[in-house]
Amino acid sequence: MPSTSSAPSAPPSAASPYEPRWLDEEEMAAWRSFVTASNLLNRRLERQLKEDSGLSHTQYEILVHLSAAPAGSLRMTELADKLVTSKSGLTYQVTQLEKMGLVGRRSCPSDVRGVFAELTDQGREMLREAAPGHVALVRELLIDVLSREQLAVLADGLGQVSARLRLDDAL
């Protein structure tokens, strides 16, 4: 009965020490639509990017974050944090992008251990080409489907959620 959560009419009879607060119908709807929208959206964006630019969404996001950074470069760890991936995962993807000539590695002057991932000219060019199609789809599938108010709530609410998550992670 307990789906992700709710037990509308019949909570799991008697199980755990303290019966948890299940999700009511509305909470459940919010959670389900969040998960579903996220999955569906990812799927579509992945396909679009791969077909039109030969990039995975992850790779695209790496380019985006680098392009937004001061010198088109970021420390590996910092980049991993922004992307919300594992360090090893980033190492892998940066290597891939390096092979494609879109990103380069530079050692950090102030810290021998440090490594900067740096956007190459080719990388910038690739981003310039890939961005329009990607943005158009994000707009079509998400942004333009929602009202201004809904967008504001999304930004606000999920911003809060993210902030909390970040804090916890920092522990």
Added chain:
Amino acid sequence: MPSTSSAPSAPPSAASPYEPRWLDEEEMAAWRSFVTASNLLNRRLERQLKEDSGLSHTQYEILVHLSAAPAGSLRMTELADKLVTSKSGLTYQVTQLEKMGLVGRRSCPSDVRGVFAELTDQGREMLREAAPGHVALVRELLIDVLSREQLAVLADGLGQVSARLRLDDAL
């Protein structure tokens, strides 16, 4: 300059045939927080489930959907749709769950090709044990962070988004 989208002050000078409609600050904030929240949330839930129940989020969701279905069973394709994964991905995971004794396969009477994934008693028990901890975390990290109104907007807006995505996919 174009991150996922926005070009706040300086749009990419002149590139594509038709300059796309970049995302303004608010749209950008909504999109970023959506992506980030989704990733962070997934990461946490994944860890919690694995540690407390030895299940991946995907596996947990399979159990949830089966438990919510008429006879605790669903056709593979139907289940794959609900989960928003590839058919091959589902085949793999159902096999894993089968090895764990949480799910079984049954052939479909009316269609020789069809296969039903079916929740075993052990699977139901596992779900009963895993649900409280999972729900508690979803509540702590998302539900309880948002107000009733925000939840309503989430459910509504993202529900719409999902619905559209589903339609497109059906093509």
Added chain:
DNA sequence: ACACCTTCGTTCGAATTTGAACAATAGGAG
């Protein structure tokens, strides 16, 4: 009955992801 196109679930190989273990270094307390 026959051809034709769709659907079903699996298999296969390739790509990706993750956490743990590591070696090298940084940084701080004494």
Added chain:
DNA sequence: CTCCTATTGTTCAAATTCGAACGAAGGTGT
């Protein structure tokens, strides 16, 4: 300066993911 602990990025093996290709049926129209 000298321990001791935290951090950095990589490597490694294992797990998971996907899409394309398949073999086997279903369904339809003629």
